[in-house]
Amino acid sequence: QQQVRQSPQSLTVWEGETAILNCSYEDSTFDYFPWYWQFPRESPALLIAIRPVSNKKEDGRFTIFFNKREKKLSLHITDSQPGDSATYFCAAYRRNYKPTFGKGTSLVVHP
C-alpha cells in the first residue's frame, strides 16, 4: 500500500518555466511534509517542508501548496534552472517517528 504518492514520475520543463510536482497522502495523522531533492549518486537533502497548520510555505523559487482537506500538496519551482534537475521526493512523517517517502519525481530542466 503506497501511502505517499507522487506524480508525475518524470517531468521535463524549459529553463524559466514553472515546474509543478504533486504529492498526495492517505493518512491524516501525518503531521510534517518535507520535500527532499537528490542529485545522481548523492544523498537526499532537505529542500523545504510544511506542517498541516499552514497551506503555503515559500522559500525563494520553491513553494509548497498544501490542501489538508484533499490530502494533497504540490511543490512549485518558479523560474526553473538546469541546476534544479534532480529527483524530488515528497515525504510524510507521523508522531511515531516513521517517515514515508514517495517514489519521487525526476525533473529535467532544459536550457
Added chain:
Amino acid sequence: GPKVLQIPSHQIIDMGQMVTLNCDPVSNHLYFYWYKQILGQQMEFLVNFYNGKVMEKSKLFKDQFSVERPDGSYFTLKIQPTALEDSAVYFCASSSTRYEQYFGPGTRLTVL
C-alpha cells in the same frame, strides 16, 4: 551544513556473510535513521533509533538486521547473514528533533 559520515562508501561481500555499516552522525543529534534505496527507486525507511532504543522499524527491517550505537560512537547497521536482495545503497540520517534529517552520503552494498 551539518555532516553525516558513512563508512565504507562501498562494500562487496558474498551472500551469507556478515556486514556492518557505520554511520557517524552529527554530534549533537539524538535521532538516528537507516534507509535503503535500490538504484533509481524511492527511499525506504528501515529503522529509527533514539535514546539507545529502536523506536520504529519497517517490515524491511528483517530479523537479520540489527542496529546499535555503543557508547555514543558510530551508529551501526549489521546484517547477518546477508542475502542477494540486500544489495542497495544504505543511507544513514540523523536529526536533533524528530523532523529535519541530515543524510549521509550512503554506503553502496553489493551482495554476490
